[in-house]
Amino acid sequence: MNTIDETYYFPLDRYIDPERMSRIREFAQSRETPFLVVDLDLIKERYERFQKTMPFAKVYYAVKANPMDEVIEVLRDLGSNFDVATRYELDQLLRLGVDPSRMSYGNTIKKRSDIAYFFEKGVRVFCSDSFEDTQNIADHAPGSRIFFRLITEGSGSDWPLSRKFGAHSDLIFNLALRSRDLGLVPWGLSFHVGSQQRDIGQYDDGISRAKYLFNCLRDEGIRLSMINIGGGFPANYVDPTLPMETYASEIKRFLHEDFGDVLPEVLIEPGRGMTADAGVIVSEIVLVAKKSKNGLYRWVYLDIGMFGGLIETFNEAIRYPIYFDKTGKSEEIILAGPTCDSMDILYQNYRYRMPHSCRIGDRAYIFSAGAYTQSYSSVNFNGFPPLEAFVLPRNAQPVATVS
Amino acid sequence: MNTIDETYYFPLDRYIDPERMSRIREFAQSRETPFLVVDLDLIKERYERFQKTMPFAKVYYAVKANPMDEVIEVLRDLGSNFDVATRYELDQLLRLGVDPSRMSYGNTIKKRSDIAYFFEKGVRVFCSDSFEDTQNIADHAPGSRIFFRLITEGSGSDWPLSRKFGAHSDLIFNLALRSRDLGLVPWGLSFHVGSQQRDIGQYDDGISRAKYLFNCLRDEGIRLSMINIGGGFPANYVDPTLPMETYASEIKRFLHEDFGDVLPEVLIEPGRGMTADAGVIVSEIVLVAKKSKNGLYRWVYLDIGMFGGLIETFNEAIRYPIYFDKTGKSEEIILAGPTCDSMDILYQNYRYRMPHSCRIGDRAYIFSAGAYTQSYSSVNFNGFPPLEAFVLPRNAQPVATVS
Numbered sequence: 001m002n003t004i005d006e007t008y009y010f011p012l013d014r015y016i017d018p019e020r021m022s023r024i025r026e027f028a029q030s031r032e033t034p035f036l037v038v039d040l041d042l043i044k045e046r047y048e049r050f051q052k053t054m055p056f057a058k059v060y061y062a063v064k065a066n067p068m069d070e071v072i073e074v075l076r077d078l079g080s081n082f083d084v085a086t087r088y089e090l091d092q093l094l095r096l097g098v099d100p101s102r103m104s105y106g107n108t109i110k111k112r113s114d115i116a117y118f119f120e121k122g123v124r125v126f127c128s129d130s131f132e133d134t135q136n137i138a139d140h141a142p143g144s145r146i147f148f149r150l151i152t153e154g155s156g157s158d159w160p161l162s163r164k165f166g167a168h169s170d171l172i173f174n175l176a177l178r179s180r181d182l183g184l185v186p187w188g189l190s191f192h193v194g195s196q197q198r199d200i201g202q203y204d205d206g207i208s209r210a211k212y213l214f215n216c217l218r219d220e221g222i223r224l225s226m227i228n229i230g231g232g233f234p235a236n237y238v239d240p241t242l243p244m245e246t247y248a249s250e251i252k253r254f255l256h257e258d259f260g261d262v263l264p265e266v267l268i269e270p271g272r273g274m275t276a277d278a279g280v281i282v283s284e285i286v287l288v289a290k291k292s293k294n295g296l297y298r299w300v301y302l303d304i305g306m307f308g309g310l311i312e313t314f315n316e317a318i319r320y321p322i323y324f325d326k327t328g329k330s331e332e333i334i335l336a337g338p339t340c341d342s343m344d345i346l347y348q349n350y351r352y353r354m355p356h357s358c359r360i361g362d363r364a365y366i367f368s369a370g371a372y373t374q375s376y377s378s379v380n381f382n383g384f385p386p387l388e389a390f391v392l393p394r395n396a397q398p399v400a401t402v403s
Numbered sequence: 404m405n406t407i408d409e410t411y412y413f414p415l416d417r418y419i420d421p422e423r424m425s426r427i428r429e430f431a432q433s434r435e436t437p438f439l440v441v442d443l444d445l446i447k448e449r450y451e452r453f454q455k456t457m458p459f460a461k462v463y464y465a466v467k468a469n470p471m472d473e474v475i476e477v478l479r480d481l482g483s484n485f486d487v488a489t490r491y492e493l494d495q496l497l498r499l500g501v502d503p504s505r506m507s508y509g510n511t512i513k514k515r516s517d518i519a520y521f522f523e524k525g526v527r528v529f530c531s532d533s534f535e536d537t538q539n540i541a542d543h544a545p546g547s548r549i550f551f552r553l554i555t556e557g558s559g560s561d562w563p564l565s566r567k568f569g570a571h572s573d574l575i576f577n578l579a580l581r582s583r584d585l586g587l588v589p590w591g592l593s594f595h596v597g598s599q600q601r602d603i604g605q606y607d608d609g610i611s612r613a614k615y616l617f618n619c620l621r622d623e624g625i626r627l628s629m630i631n632i633g634g635g636f637p638a639n640y641v642d643p644t645l646p647m648e649t650y651a652s653e654i655k656r657f658l659h660e661d662f663g664d665v666l667p668e669v670l671i672e673p674g675r676g677m678t679a680d681a682g683v684i685v686s687e688i689v690l691v692a693k694k695s696k697n698g699l700y701r702w703v704y705l706d707i708g709m710f711g712g713l714i715e716t717f718n719e720a721i722r723y724p725i726y727f728d729k730t731g732k733s734e735e736i737i738l739a740g741p742t743c744d745s746m747d748i749l750y751q752n753y754r755y756r757m758p759h760s761c762r763i764g765d766r767a768y769i770f771s772a773g774a775y776t777q778s779y780s781s782v783n784f785n786g787f788p789p790l791e792a793f794v795l796p797r798n799a800q801p802v803a804t805v806s
Contacts, residue, residue, distance in 0.1 A: 067786060085786060086741075086786040088783070091786075107742075107743050107785075110690070111687075111706065112764070130692030130694070131692075132690055132763070136690075151694065151695075164748055165745065286514050287512050287513070287535055289511075289532070289534075290535075291533070292554075314717075314746070340509070342567050342597075345567055374782075375782065376784050379780050379781070380491070380778050381778045383492035383495065384491060387782075
């Protein structure tokens with residue numbers, strides 16, 4: 001039921017500290033919405049937290065989560081490695097001076113010409129989950145290191161991975177044998193528990209399946225030395241997650257339980273967990289409308305929607321914290337985007353609240369929006385330009401109006 | 404079940420004539436995939452068919468369906484009017500020399516500054532479905548003509564319209580009264596039966612609701628003179644539809660049954676029905692993989708997916724005719740896109756067939772792909788550039804390699 005008139009409450013301090021919020025307000029003040037603003041200090045903090053909580057793991061940042069040049073540069077300078085999805089990302093990283101020895105070509109779906117291109121540019125680490133792709137790697141990236149992706153079900157995650165990626169253990173076993181015969185170097189195994197995974201036990205499952213395959217392959221003379229546990233680390237959305245520290249300590253326990261004192265090389269591929277919380281989308285209320293005389297809920301249209309960067313609101317999978325900068329009594333609303341597409345509804349089952357005092361033109365702040373937003377936005381659907389992205393200035397300065 | 408070895412059959416002549424197909428093959432030959440190629444002759448044919456089958460209707464082309472400059476220019480020269488969703492589309496049309504008297508601002512979700520911008524540029528026709536928006540129109544586009552959108556359920560359509568657009572009759576009734584009091588000119592009513600509507604009777608429902616409101620408002624001294632029956636006209640996808648001629652004759656019958664001999668002004672807003680069949684996406688097989696030893700279906704990855712322009716494959720809503728240019732025995736497959744996003748699967752419930760003889764690097768032709776594809780494509784998801792779009796040359800010439 002629509003609990004009309006409940007006082008508006010939003011746990012702002014759960015998502016941002018007051019100093020940052022005032023810098024974002026100031027940056028946003030004279031700027032036309034919508035746009036994404038990313039705080040690089042938070043990316044740095046996040047990277048350092050991964051290093052501190054999981055000192056046993058090497059970070060391969062999943063570039064696709066947020067490919068802004070400035071984000072890559074910060075991570076480059078911190079010493080991060082990079083999980084690369086396409087040759088376009090490779091070109092970007094090379095342009096930014098990242099050495100190919102710090103990259104892995106993590107996409108299991110690749111053209112032969114792309115494999116050759118990565119090899120030519122110096123990349124020597126490839127991921128695979130099929131004979132066909134492994135053969136292509138052997139042909140076009142001879143002698144490279146290869147790791148194999150185990151299929152997972154991804155239950156417990158907000159954005160589960162489908163059966164599109166990974167293969168079953170028996171196929172992976174044969175793949176490792178074949179890769180050796182083809183002159184590749186079988187390096188290790190990977191899995192991905194699904195993005196924004198809330199059930200930490202899923203890592204345990206993946207790790208023990210990997211350990212089992214390590215053993216089977218050792219009997220065949222193949223000594224794998226790497227386990228890539230992917231991503232799935234939490235971002236700060238509406239639904240609570242366990243803290244990163246718990247993820248880290250549990251994963252460490254799982255690893256030692258299966259591998260004993262001496263761990264293999266451990267790789268992690270955070271994307272969302274690295275950048276989501278560093279980004280805020282600033283949006284504006286375009287229209288507040290009642291669709292029928294006795295309609296329970298008003299429709300609130302923002303100037304950003306599913307095709308402007310919020311595609312992960314599909315089926316309301318990712319529930320962003322959305323903050324209206326007003327106080328007082330509030331109501332439950334339906335939130336939608338600005339395009340003429342009927343699918344462009346953000347939330348109608350999960351109800352957000354908005355203060356009665358909100359008016360057309362007021363700002364709405366969408367927190368934890370630094371991952372999988374800008375790069376997804378459509379090139380010109382309904383004529384809208386792609387979402388603009390900025391870096392939050394360290395010292396807020398009054399900004400000239402952009403129109 | 405996977406009917407292995409059935410001979411491959413694709414009703415190519417249902418989607419394209421041999422001469423056009425050979426021109427597309429030639430155009431595609433030396434060009435890097437994926438891309439969309441649009442045959443402007445077919446746009447012209449389609450426009451003329453709307454005019455011929457529905458001579459009582461004025462065409463307002465829904466620009467968002469395919470906003471390519473060349474498409475707009477063809478329709479401009481044929482005398483079409485335009486349904487405009489945003490000020491970006493308005494700017495484009497003005498740049499292409501379309502007079503504002505040929506435009507309607509059909510999006511019910513608009514910023515006040517956008518209304519003012521349209522008015523300033525000379526647009527005098529606005530659509531609305533809420534008091535809030537009507538007030539904004541009165542404030543920023545005084546004296547303009549306004550029409551009101553009735554809510555529909557969109558059942559029977561492949562891409563149904565949600566409750567996001569339109570309002571119930573009682574609200575529309577009051578909205579018309581209010582608009583008059585605010586100095587606007589209540590012009591007519593609109594509805595939209597949903598895109599790719601297969602149940603023609605849905606138009607009857609919309610028309611009779613409109614007629615009822617015409618009568619009610621006449622009693623209040625408001626004489627509406629226009630009915631906008633939107634789009635929903637068929638494109639040639641996998642599932643059969645009735646021919647456009649049947650849509651036209653049935654709609655004509657519905658109109659006369661409700662309005663008698665003298666029809667109000669009738670507007671139609673074809674988008675998909677105008678451009679879908681004129682476009683072919685040429686794609687390439689990136690990888691064919693078995694995901695498990697005893698997997699029934701192989702996974703076929705194309706170099707275009709949900710985020711490269713095929714977003715309407717969501718929930719497999721739109722089933723494009725996909726043609727593999729090979730013959731012989733065939734098998735059922737799962738079709739997916741090239742990105743690292745697990746959601747980027749095109750079809751896994753509806754099974755497409757592919758000849759066994761298909762190999763990595765072979766072409767796949769996606770027909771009826773001229774609407775709601777290119778403009779939706781993401782700006783750089785996974786680093787992929789947006790889908791390229793071309794116009795099919797009238798006389799095929801050998802084309803230089805693009806790489």
